Amino acid sequence: METVSLKLSKVHLLLLTVDELKAFGYSHLIPYSLRLKEKEEKSTPKPLCLELTRINYVLPPTLVAILGEYWELLDFNTEPLEVPTSLSDKRLLEYMLFDLPVFLSQERSPVLLRDICERFSEHVEEGVVYLLNIMRRISRMYNTTVVVADSSLVDSPDISLKILVGKVDTGKEVKKIAQIMPTGEIFYL
Numbered sequence: 789m790e791t792v793s794l795k796l797s798k799v800h801l802l803l804l805t806v807d808e809l810k811a812f813g814y815s816h817l818i819p820y821s822l823r824l825k826e827k828e829e830k831s832t833p834k835p836l837c838l839e840l841t842r843i844n845y846v847l848p849p850t851l852v853a854i855l856g857e858y859w860e861l862l863d864f865n866t867e868p869l870e871v872p873t874s875l876s877d878k879r880l881l882e883y884m885l886f887d888l889p890v891f892l893s894q895e896r897s898p899v900l901l902r903d904i905c906e907r908f909s910e911h912v913e914e915g916v917v918y919l920l921n922i923m924r925r926i927s928r929m930y931n932t933t934v935v936v937a938d939s940s941l942v943d944s945p946d947i948s949l950k951i952l953v954g955k956v957d958t959g960k961e962v963k964k965i966a967q968i969m970p971t972g973e974i975f976y977l
Contacts, residue, residue, distance in 0.1 A: 799889045802828055803922075803929055808885070836932040838898040839865035840951075843966055843975040847898075847933045850948035851924045857953045858902075858937040860977055861966055868898035868935065876907045877915070884922045892926070898933040899926065905938050913942055920946040953977070 796804075796814060801821040809818050835849040842863045854861055869891060875883050888899070901923065908915035920936065924946040927934040936947070950969040955962050964977040 797890070797893075798824060799893045800886065801825075803889050803925055804885065833896065833931045836896055836898060836930070838868060838933040838935065840966075841865050842977065845968070845975065847935065848949065849927060849931045849933050851920065851927050851946055852933060852935050852949045852951065853941055853947045854935060854937045854951045854953065855941055856939060857955075857964070858939070858951075860964065861951065861953050862900070862937060864898070866898065868900040868933070871899065871901040873902060877909055880907050881915075881919065881922070884919060884926070888926065889929075892930050892932075896930050896932060898935065899923070900935045900937065902937045903939075904936050905940060905942075916942050917944055917946075920944045924948075 796817065801809075801817060801824050804812070804814075804821070806818055806821070809815060809821060837849055838847045839845065840847065840861055840863065842861055869888075871880070871883065871888070891897075892899075901919075904916055904919060905912060907919075921944075923934045923936065926932075952967045952969060954965065956965050966975045966977060967973065968975075
């Protein structure tokens with residue numbers, strides 16, 4: 789990573805890892821960042837959840853992946869802050885690390901990112917894994933739901949809840965379903 793010339797706020801120091809601070813040229817702020825993180829763990833904001841109105845299911849304040857034919861399920865009780873579809877590669881990562889935390893500090897909101905696998909032109913798998921890690925940290929820091937919606941996605945330990953959307957042949961007809969993983973709950977769409 790190259791050095792970014794940016795004045796870091798308290799929010800950035802809470803979100804960025806030690807390795808990221810080093811990579812962006814902010815090694816001198818590491819001790820201050822670690823002290824902030826220690827204090828901040830004691831003051832978690834009230835959970836901010838998001839409801840999928842189509843199936844009347846409340847998503848917890850964590851990183852959630854909606855996979856498969858997801859577009860039929862993206863009907864929320866509250867409009868999440870959607871990551872602009874025009875962002876990709878390095879600019880997407882910079883937005884997630886530097887811009888999004890500023891927006892969320894001003895007005896906490898659930899977050900939605902569509903088509904994560906199509907956002908990288910090189911090093912797709914590494915980019916997706918790193919981006920999911922950033923999104924998990926954002927979810928924890930703001931105690932809010934962060935949704936990744938994609939037709940296919942690499943598996944990641946950062947994802948706490950998966951919803952698989954697809955079709956199932958019942959023998960009489962083909963029905964569209966949403967299955968919550970790991971609970972196995974099934975909703976017909």
